[in-house]
Amino acid sequence: MRLYQMVVKDITRRKKRVLYASVGVVIGVATIVAVLTIALAGETSINSQLEKYGANLMVMPAISNIDVGLGGLSLGTLAVGENRIPEDKLPEIREITDGLIREARGIKAEGNIATIAPKLYVNAEINGTSVVVAGVDPQEEHKLKTWWRVSKGRYLQTPDEALVGATVAELLKFNVGDRIALNGREITIAGILEETGSNEDYQVFVPIETVQEAFDKEGLVSSIDIRALCSACPTTEIASAINGKIPGVRAVAVKQIAETEMGMLEKINRFLLALAGITLAVGCFGVVNTMMTSVHERIKDIGIMKAVGASRNQIVKIFLYEAIIIGVAGGFLGYVAGTLLAYIVGPLIFGGVAVSYVPQYFLPSLVLATFVAIIATVYPAFRASKIKVADSFRSL
Numbered sequence: 291m292r293l294y295q296m297v298v299k300d301i302t303r304r305k306k307r308v309l310y311a312s313v314g315v316v317i318g319v320a321t322i323v324a325v326l327t328i329a330l331a332g333e334t335s336i337n338s339q340l341e342k343y344g345a346n347l348m349v350m351p352a353i354s355n356i357d358v359g360l361g362g363l364s365l366g367t368l369a370v371g372e373n374r375i376p377e378d379k380l381p382e383i384r385e386i387t388d389g390l391i392r393e394a395r396g397i398k399a400e401g402n403i404a405t406i407a408p409k410l411y412v413n414a415e416i417n418g419t420s421v422v423v424a425g426v427d428p429q430e431e432h433k434l435k436t437w438w439r440v441s442k443g444r445y446l447q448t449p450d451e452a453l454v455g456a457t458v459a460e461l462l463k464f465n466v467g468d469r470i471a472l473n474g475r476e477i478t479i480a481g482i483l484e485e486t487g488s489n490e491d492y493q494v495f496v497p498i499e500t501v502q503e504a505f506d507k508e509g510l511v512s513s514i515d516i517r518a519l520c521s522a523c524p525t526t527e528i529a530s531a532i533n534g535k536i537p538g539v540r541a542v543a544v545k546q547i548a549e550t551e552m553g554m555l556e557k558i559n560r561f562l563l564a565l566a567g568i569t570l571a572v573g574c575f576g577v578v579n580t581m582m583t584s585v586h587e588r589i590k591d592i593g594i595m596k597a598v599g600a601s602r603n604q605i606v607k608i609f610l611y612e613a614i615i616i617g618v619a620g621g622f623l624g625y626v627a628g629t630l631l632a633y634i635v636g637p638l639i640f641g642g643v644a645v646s647y648v649p650q651y652f653l654p655s656l657v658l659a660t661f662v663a664i665i666a667t668v669y670p671a672f673r674a675s676k677i678k679v680a681d682s683f684r685s686l
Contacts, residue, residue, distance in 0.1 A: 311580035314573020319624025321566035327632035425501030443481030451480035581670035609671035617660030
């Protein structure tokens with residue numbers, strides 16, 4: 291009878307003990323797989339949200355808050371600085387953005403590269419209700435908001451047209467073709483947006499020139515959204531250059547806003563992986579204990595094998611084969627259990643994010659579990675190989 295056949299026969303005879311030995315490995319591997327799977331889903335969700343937002347950079351007025359007080363009495367804060375950006379700074383922002391992108395990507399072609407979408411926000415009363423009116427550049431905004439879908443009517447084409455958010459249209463009973471007054475200027479509703487689930491549903495979008503004229507804000511914008519042509523473009527460098535060369539504005543790279551969330555996610559992952567490592571260590575001791583018990587139970591069998599000519603290497607191989615079986619079984623069950631755990635816990639952590647199984651984790655799960663089982667078996671196997679024939683007779 292070959293060694294592996296003996297091992298399989300012995301494991302079949304001691305199913306419960308082998309199962310107990312693999313439980314710790316299963317829990318450890320399952321925890322690691324679940325953490326990595328959930329982390330990957332969370333990272334994908336964050337990146338998709340950033341991609342959905344559209345802009346790589348946001349340029350806002352450089353307003354600062356100063357604490358105001360009298361003696362030891364605090365009188366609140368005072369906002370210092372202009373709350374609008376002069377529109378004549380747009381060409382300079384364009385020059386800095388496109389210039390750095392050309393330099394970083396080696397682009398020789400002339401013309402505009404980045405999408406630069408200025409916005410002017412004002413509060414207006416429409417049909418007795420206060421509504422946020424967003425003045426936009428229709429062409430640039432359309433490039434930026436790739437997720438926009440017009441449910442009724444069409445997109446903006448002329449200066450005296452408006453595009454209405456889904457919630458505003460529902461609350462104020464707007465239809466395509468209705469005329470509304472913006473500070474005395476008549477405009478026509480050209481289309482109604484599909485619901486986006488963001489604050490865009492509560493806004494009315496009008497060409498920026500129209501809003502500037504109607505509300506006496508010529509030459510001013512509230513903010514500027516910039517979308518570079520690639521995710522690898524030097525957005526941080528662009529933001530730094532804009533902040534350094536253009537006074538009165540503050541540019542922020544959107545990926546910097548996400549770094550805090552990503553950093554917190556990474557810290558949580560490290561903590562959970564540390565717990566998984568502790569669980570694996572406990573599982574390792576469980577395998578050691580099971581194998582040591584197996585050695586004591588099989589002293590007689592080992593002595594008989596040695597009496598008929600079995601070598602120390604063959605004795606060691608028997609225990610290592612058992613460890614491989616325990617490791618493979620633990621890795622497989624751990625991968626399945628970890629994936630199921632990720633499906634259950636993932637949506638609770640990231641608010642309904644879709645978690646999918648990651649087949650790339652299957653082979654590493656088997657390797658890790660097998661490695662842990664083999665390491666845990668080295669000492670028991672060594673002890674088993676040192677058993678003498680005389681010791682086995684004394685155990686009878």
